[in-house]
Amino acid sequence: MMKGIKLGVPIFLIVFSGLFLISSLQLPKANMGNPNAPLYFPAGLSILMLLLSFVYLFQELKHVAEENKELRQLFSGRTPKLLVTTLGSGVIYALVFDQIGFLLSTILFLGGLLFFINGWKKWLINCIVAVSFSFLTWYAFSQLLGVSLP
Amino acid sequence: MDVNSFMEGLSIAVQPVNIVWIIIGGFLGTIVGMLPGLGPATAVAVLIPMTFGMNPVSAIILMAAIYYGAMYGGSRSSILLNTPGDGSAIAATFDGYPMARKGMAGQALAISAVASFIGGLIAVVGFVFLAEPLATFALEFGPAEYFLLMLLTLSAIVSLSIGKMVKGFLAMTIGLALSTVGIDTQTGVYRFTLGSSHLSEGIDFLIVIIGVYAIGEVLYNLLSIDEQRNEKKKVGKVWFSKEQWRRSKWPILRSGPLGFIIGVLPGAGGSIASMISYTTERQLSKKSSEFGDGAVEGLAAPESANNSASVGAMIPLLTMGIPGSGTTAVMLGALIMLGLRPGPLLFDQQPETAWALINSMFIGNIALVIINILLVGVLVKVLDTPPKVLYPMIVVLAFIGTYTLSYTTFDFFFLLLFGVIGLFMKVLDFPIAPLVLALIVGSDMEQNFRMALSSSNGSFGIFFSSGVSIGLIALTLLSLLYPLIVHWMKRKVQNRPEDQMYRSS
Secondary structure, three states, X not given: XXXXXXXXXXXXXXXXXXXXXXXXXXXXXXXXXXXXXXHHHHHHHHHHHHHHHHHHHHHHHHOOOOOOHHHHHHOOOOHHHHHHXXXXXXXXXXXXHHHHOHHHXXXXXXXXXXXXXXXXXXXXXXXXXXXXXXXXXXXXXXXXXXXXXX | OOHHHHHHHHHHHOOHHHHHHHHHHHHHHHHHHHOOOOOHHHHHHHHHHHHOOOOHHHHHHHHHHHHHXXXXXXXXXXXXXXXXXXXXXXXXXHHHHHHHHHHHHHHHHHHHHHHHHHHHHHHHHHHHHHHHHHHHHHHOOOHHHHHXXXXXXXXXXXXOOOOOHHHHHHXXXXXXXXXXXXXXXXXXXXXXXXOOHHHHXXXXXXXXXXXXXXXXXXXXXXXXXXXXXXXXXOOOOOOOOHHHHHHHHHHHHHHHHHHHHHHHOOOOHHHXXXXXXXXXXHHHOOOHHHOOOOOHHHHHHHHHHHHHHHHHOHHHHHHHOOOOOHHHHHHHHHHHHOOOOOOOOHHHHOHHHHHHHHHHHHHHHHHHHHHHHHOHHHHHHHHOOOHHHHHHHHHHHHHHHHHHHHOOXXXXXXXXXXXXXXXXXXXOOOOOHHHHHHHHHHHHHHHHHHHHHHHOOOOHHHHHOOHHHHHHHHHHHHHHHHHHHHHHHHHHOOOOHHHHHHHHO
16 A cells, blocks of 8 residues: 555656646647747646656655655554545535534534544533534634624 | 834834734734644644734734744744744754753743744844845846746755755646646636636635645644643743853844844745754854753754744745745735735835834734743643644634635635645655745746746847846756755764754755
């Protein structure tokens, strides 16, 4: 897995810069001035990125066997679950934010994260923090700072 | 210096409402800046939304106070937890943390606050005299010079990440690539919008900033969340002895101007300033063997340099619109958001805003030293908040901040995407500042590049046509050679604490 990521990232960057180069060259022509003006900068940039990605790939090939503690942590213990849950609940939050309103969605989102990260045993503190922090931010932003929240 | 504008700025800055904002901003900035695992850039990023909806002058004053507060806060966690918030606070761990371990945390916090205060004041005086001449000088810059100046800033910031230059330049190209998304302002051509109307205005860099810094750092901290323990910290007496002051005063006074000058240079900033001042003081000291083991001047000197550099870094930011570090890049983003375009014309067109900001630095520094000494108890209590409760709250703040930028939940997905990118960048040891900086200056850089070329009918000779541009090219080349110079110096001097700093900055 570690090797996969170590080499996967530079390969992804190579593909990405390749695609970026192709789509730069296919940019529509400008109607005024030099018709190619909009594409020079991104095209030059993507070539630079491509070169750098290859250098990065060769560098990684040399060090592929080296241990990266943080990369290992990424896949060990409950970390993958934590990351997926945090991101997943972020997505759900984004989907329900407008529907059920700021206050309710934030209490649920923050509460969910707290229960998951901080544990069920500390339910009292989780509930207090989720409700009071959500209310406090709602008050600060919508009442004091005049931000209109759903 | 225009005395009238200066006085007008002062009168704005001392309005009670603005003083209240300075105190609130300084306090909040200190708190978020000192939270373990979160640096000043994150602090500024998540607190920016507070300023929306305020009148622009108060908003800028509040933002500057958050910035300085965050810089102060960054070194609080260096001293108390041995975890610096960003590169510029690393030097504070060398002697600050050993002092705290010896039960002198209170004294360390006090001397560092006073040193930062004096360094900051020295720098503000320098600022008052240097800002306007520099702005006048920058007025003569054409598109070619601006392009080269931005190139220098980017290459300088990448070169500082010794040992990961390829990754630094990759991060930079990704940032520049992101900046090309949206309608091309010169020709109206839609670029890389993937057919989405939302992308036609480009990717909002504040969302990227909040994503990679705030969400990215929280996700990164989740990797080791179960290993993070809260150690109880004994603060002790919060003031320093006469002897400690005697040892520190000259290092503080020497490091202030040094830090200021380094801070003004593009790309250099607080990390280099605090490191150079630390090394210098160790060489000058008669008790150099105590350095690294809780020598008070080893804490005071870099703190003074670091804070004066953070004021110095505001000069290129305000007079040329060029940020020198991740945190100042975030500041630039925020200023643009408030409709204020930093650059040479700022002092011409909005002198009272510029001078109000400069004067607020004076007041901000005074407020911060008081906050940091009187409220040590409260600040230490904040550090006792378990990270498992803290990080979810930061996530919520990041989401709210994003919402206030565009009032659409569409951007939440971008926020999460850039959070994941930030996480992987940290895990794979990519420097983040070049990405953020490149994204912010990218579109200006391209426009200046194209304007320069069209004014010369496509000839690249325009980039070598003035003394300033040749000087900028020379400096860019020098910055690219900088890692080689450091490598050479490192082989001469080995196994010293600042080597660690090179690696981690």
